[in-house]
Amino acid sequence: MNLHARTLALRNARDTLLRQPAATVLTILALSVVLALPVGLFTVLGNLQNLLGHWRNQAQISLYLHRNAGPVAVARLRARLERSPGVVGVRYVGQTEALAEFQHYSGMMAAIRTLGENPLPASLIVELNPLAQSPQILEASVQRWSRDPAVASAQSDLQWVARLQAIVSLGTRAVWALAFLLALGAVLVMGNTIRLHIAQRRDEIDISALVGATRSFIRRPFLYQGLIQGVLAGVLAWLIVMAAIWYLQGPVNRLAALYGTRFPLVSLTPGQGMALVALSAFLGWLGSRIAVGRRLDNTFS
Amino acid sequence: MIEFVNVTKHYPGRRHVLREVTLRLGQGEMALLTGPSGSGKSTLLKLLTRLEDVSHGTLMVGGVDLAMLRRRHIPADRRRIGVVFQDHKLLMDRDIFSNVALTLQVAGVSGRQVESRVRAALDRVGLGERWREFPETLSGGEQQRVGIARAIVHTPEILLADEPTGNLDPALSTEILDLFRDFHHHGTTVLVATHDQAQVERLGMPVLHLEHGRLMVPKELS
Ligand SMILES: Nc1ncnc2c1ncn2[C@@H]1O[C@H](COP(=O)(O)OP(=O)(O)OP(=O)(O)O)[C@@H](O)[C@H]1O
Numbered sequence: 166m167n168l169h170a171r172t173l174a175l176r177n178a179r180d181t182l183l184r185q186p187a188a189t190v191l192t193i194l195a196l197s198v199v200l201a202l203p204v205g206l207f208t209v210l211g212n213l214q215n216l217l218g219h220w221r222n223q224a225q226i227s228l229y230l231h232r233n234a235g236p237v238a239v240a241r242l243r244a245r246l247e248r249s250p251g252v253v254g255v256r257y258v259g260q261t262e263a264l265a266e267f268q269h270y271s272g273m274m275a276a277i278r279t280l281g282e283n284p285l286p287a288s289l290i291v292e293l294n295p296l297a298q299s300p301q302i303l304e305a306s307v308q309r310w311s312r313d314p315a316v317a318s319a320q321s322d323l324q325w326v327a328r329l330q331a332i333v334s335l336g337t338r339a340v341w342a343l344a345f346l347l348a349l350g351a352v353l354v355m356g357n358t359i360r361l362h363i364a365q366r367r368d369e370i371d372i373s374a375l376v377g378a379t380r381s382f383i384r385r386p387f388l389y390q391g392l393i394q395g396v397l398a399g400v401l402a403w404l405i406v407m408a409a410i411w412y413l414q415g416p417v418n419r420l421a422a423l424y425g426t427r428f429p430l431v432s433l434t435p436g437q438g439m440a441l442v443a444l445s446a447f448l449g450w451l452g453s454r455i456a457v458g459r460r461l462d463n464t465f466s
Numbered sequence: 467m468i469e470f471v472n473v474t475k476h477y478p479g480r481r482h483v484l485r486e487v488t489l490r491l492g493q494g495e496m497a498l499l500t501g502p503s504g505s506g507k508s509t510l511l512k513l514l515t516r517l518e519d520v521s522h523g524t525l526m527v528g529g530v531d532l533a534m535l536r537r538r539h540i541p542a543d544r545r546r547i548g549v550v551f552q553d554h555k556l557l558m559d560r561d562i563f564s565n566v567a568l569t570l571q572v573a574g575v576s577g578r579q580v581e582s583r584v585r586a587a588l589d590r591v592g593l594g595e596r597w598r599e600f601p602e603t604l605s606g607g608e609q610q611r612v613g614i615a616r617a618i619v620h621t622p623e624i625l626l627a628d629e630p631t632g633n634l635d636p637a638l639s640t641e642i643l644d645l646f647r648d649f650h651h652h653g654t655t656v657l658v659a660t661h662d663q664a665q666v667e668r669l670g671m672p673v674l675h676l677e678h679g680r681l682m683v684p685k686e687l688s
């Protein structure tokens with residue numbers, strides 16, 4: 166369709182929106198809140214996963230080394246471990262260190278001393294990102310590593326990882342379900358707004374049809390109306406999420422400081438923000454499309 | 467230009483509104499459609515713009531069988547026709563210019579052309595200077611003339627009017643009907659439904675008279 170018709174429709178849509186500024190603003194606000202909610206939850210979830218992923222000393226595997234494993238073999242194993250996916254860090258605990266730790270935790274020094282020599286093996290402690298891989302894959306990795314000639318035995322507690330992953334996937338699902346419902350809500354909000362506009366402009370639709378307007382000519386201003394409001398609501402939702410993150414950052418900083426760490430919250434990337442605006446525009450368009458389609462079916466039949 | 471052959475129309479669950487109507491209106495001809503209230507005049511005009519579909523029989527407009535016309539081609543077909551309504555159906559929240567321009571805009575005519583053609587159409591109906599005003603500031607007759615300008619601004623081949631003078635006093639009726647006759651003299655095919663017996667006699671045009679949906683042989687032609 167030609168550019169002139171589009172410009173005309175765009176001007177028509179703009180004029181309609183400006184004629185009823187209060188209604189327009191309310192629609193945009195409602196839509197942006199509906200969108201900001203799931204997007205905000207996704208952002209929080211992302212930050213939570215981030216936090217869990219960097220939570221040291223939670224998911225770790227101890228690989229006890231053979232007494233006769235040479236430094237070269239150990240170094241090679243260590244390099245191999247560090248390259249493995251999901252591995253956050255590898256720490257070497259020598260025999261002496263192991264003894265010191267044991268002493269520290271158990272206080273059973275006398276018993277050990279009777280043995281004459283240090284019975285504790287050296288080990289490599291592998292720290293894992295608990296969310297990077299499924300427990301099954303982790304289990305397989307542990308099996309593979311324990312077959313390394315330098316490794317005498319392996320000890321791991323992957324139960325905890327499995328539980329954590331189950332909780333996170335439950336949370337993700339819940340947010341997706343909510344997001345789906347709220348997206349539906351956005352379509353309904355827009356559909357209803359456009360339906361009201363259509364009711365107000367019935368005459369215009371009918372007369373346009375009488376003088377030979379095509380369906381797309383009649384539909385276009387309404388679609389643009391939905392699109393414009395969708396874009397504005399998307400931008401507003403983006404701002405709301407950013408403001409919420411900014412608002413939470415202060416308390417998070419104080420909390421993190423109590424644990425002696427720092428935890429900068431991750432906000433929406435520009436790409437995600439654009440995606441949000443695009444999605445919002447699409448939902449606005451879809452809502453109008455449905456509403457106006459129903460009206461036109463009556464006009465033209 | 468317009469040809470009805472044994473056209474019958476009934477609305478769902480109703481007796482026939484038009485029965486076996488056969489008539490022919492050649493290119494550039496003008497006729498008046500008369501008949502008592504409820505005799506089917508508006509229905510006959512609605513068939514021409516495909517606001518209603520023919521139940522039986524054949525209706526040809528400009529060589530096109532309307533029953534064969536695909537739904538998506540109806541808008542383009544309607545642009546060959548200009549329609550004037552008794553209640554003029556103007557958009558009250560748009561100025562006169564925009565009301566008339568609508569016909570051209572739906573046809574995709576570009577901005578500059580719209581401007582000159584709308585001004586020309588308004589000149590034609592004697593409202594050239596008032597294009598910035600809104601319909602409510604006009605008298606009934608003036609509003610009707612805006613409706614006529616909207617119907618002819620795209621120079622349609624056919625001009626239909628459904629009781630265009632129904633709300634007007636005799637002087638204004640004369641004025642409006644003379645305007646239609648003018649278009650007829652310029653080669654447009656014109657069909658006007660009217661109750662106004664005085665005007666029918668004054669104009670002395672061919673009359674198509676409906677009674678209970680049947681076309682009576684017009685007195686003038688018998
Ligand atoms: N959409 C419709 N559904 C059902 N019946 C209809 C419909 N439109 C018109 N009719 C009936 O068809 C008959 C003819 O109506 P029509 O409007 O064509 O008459 P008319 O000659 O234009 O009358 P008037 O002079 O009062 O305008 C009437 O009995 C009317 O009730």
Ligand SMILES: [Mg+2]
Binds near residue numbers: 507508509
């Ligand atoms: Mg009628």
